[in-house]
Amino acid sequence: MDFGLVGEVTRRLIELPNSITCIDTGYIRPQLASCYLIQQDGAAGIIETGTGNSLATILAVLKYKKIPVENVHFVMPTHVHLDHAGGAGHLMQELPNAKLVVHPRGARHMVDPSKLWQGASAVYGEQAMQRMYGEILPIDESRLIIVDDGQVLDLSGRPLLFIDTPGHARHHYSIYDEQSKGFFTGDTFGMSYKELASAELPFIMPTTSPVQFDPDAWYLTLRRYLEYKPERMFLTHYSMVEDVETLAADLRRRIESYVDIALSCEDSENRVELMKSKIKDLTFAELRESKCPLPMSASKGLLEMDIDINVQGLEVWLNRK
Ligand SMILES: [Zn+2]
Numbered sequence: 001m002d003f004g005l006v007g008e009v010t011r012r013l014i015e016l017p018n019s020i021t022c023i024d025t026g027y028i029r030p031q032l033a034s035c036y037l038i039q040q041d042g043a044a045g046i047i048e049t050g051t052g053n054s055l056a057t058i059l060a061v062l063k064y065k066k067i068p069v070e071n072v073h074f075v076m077p078t079h080v081h082l083d084h085a086g087g088a089g090h091l092m093q094e095l096p097n098a099k100l101v102v103h104p105r106g107a108r109h110m111v112d113p114s115k116l117w118q119g120a121s122a123v124y125g126e127q128a129m130q131r132m133y134g135e136i137l138p139i140d141e142s143r144l145i146i147v148d149d150g151q152v153l154d155l156s157g158r159p160l161l162f163i164d165t166p167g168h169a170r171h172h173y174s175i176y177d178e179q180s181k182g183f184f185t186g187d188t189f190g191m192s193y194k195e196l197a198s199a200e201l202p203f204i205m206p207t208t209s210p211v212q213f214d215p216d217a218w219y220l221t222l223r224r225y226l227e228y229k230p231e232r233m234f235l236t237h238y239s240m241v242e243d244v245e246t247l248a249a250d251l252r253r254r255i256e257s258y259v260d261i262a263l264s265c266e267d268s269e270n271r272v273e274l275m276k277s278k279i280k281d282l283t284f285a286e287l288r289e290s291k292c293p294l295p296m297s298a299s300k301g302l303l304e305m306d307i308d309i310n311v312q313g314l315e316v317w318l319n320r321k
Contacts, residue, residue, distance in 0.1 A: 035054070
């Protein structure tokens with residue numbers, strides 16, 4: 001791909017209000033995973049990093065927007081899963097003044113990513129790893145800012161509030177940006193692919209990937225989001241959604257259904273297969289009900305990998321519980 005061509009850059013961007021740009025990180029297929037550029041008075045921050053394969057795209061966007069690499073102050077992966085933080089090491093090498101903002105539970109994995117690699121290999125298989133994620137580079141400890149719950153960082157006069165948001169993962173923070181009245185939610189407000197949205201409402205789905213799914217913590221996190229009365233959520237999978245209260249209720253209900261399904265299969269012999277078939281039935285029934293514009297066969301193709309990964313996460317949860 002030639003990033004010298006402006007069209008190649010712009011077709012990967014969704015320009016949002018309040019100087020926020022959603023960037024397609026090119027993970028697996030178009031509009032599956034994003035990162036965000038947030039600009040304020042000449043300074044910039046990048047939320048999520050994509051994978052090791054996303055670097056060229058992010059650098060091309062900075063160049064296209066005439067943002068010198070020196071002006072990027074913060075790189076902020078919401079958690080250390082590799083589609084969110086896998087590219088952090090590559091990016092930090094190119095951004096001389098940036099600090100990597102990380103959750104206390106994720107920090108050591110950014111300094112020594114070997115466990116991350118092993119963990120992801122267990123989910124995706126060693127073969128797919130190189131192709132999906134490229135290389136994962138360590139980051140020097142001196143470049144980290146480890147943020148506690150409630151900490152605020154100042155992006156050139158724009159306060160960014162970090163809150164601890166467990167449920168999908170224990171090493172997950174979310175960022176509240178007062179200016180846009182929006183949260184950058186990583187995976188904790190679920191996923192919502194553009195292709196599945198009806199004319200009235202996006203379709204939101206749980207992200208129960210291994211290994212730290214925790215439904216009770218998640219319900220509290222959803223309540224906590226709503227305390228800020230956010231008007232929009234910036235999802236990594238994929239881009240901005242509004243109708244926050246409705247979607248929070250949809251997401252909560254679907255997490256509860258996942259839990260019910262997992263518990264109902266607990267004592268079955270082939271419970272992984274059984275959970276998979278029940279989650280599929282549930283998802284496609286709800287998609288039909290929500291007037292999803294995509295033909296069912298296409299939706300199935302789109303969600304196959306996510307449902308697989310969600311069921312793997314439920315299986316880990318059942319074993320841990
Ligand atoms: Zn994740």
